[in-house]
Amino acid sequence: MLLINVIGFxxxxxxxxxxxxxIxxxxxxxxxxxxxxxxxxxxxxxxxxxxxKTKHITFTLLIPSLTAVHIIVYFFIRNTLF
Structure with a gap:
């Protein structure tokens, strides 16, 4: 997870x-x-x-929403498995 987030950044x-x-x-x-x-x-x-990309409506709506979903799923999986 950390690696793919660093790559995205x-x-x-x-x-x-x-x-x-x-270019x-x-x-x-x-x-x-x-x-x-x-x-x-x-x-x-x-x-x-x-x-x-802050003026692109698709980025400003989708990326924060997707981040929230990923955080929720991460903590759900973490609490369920461990």
Missing amino acids: VFMLYDKQSARKS RRIPEKTLFTFAFLGGSAGVFLGMLFFRH
């Missing part, structure tokens, strides 16, 4: 820098895929920290 940094330099960007589909696979907290923190 770094992807947001790279995409922000790429946008500033007008090839990371597709939004890739960012959403990493968020869906468990990296939503990293992508969300990257959004806030780098102020990236």
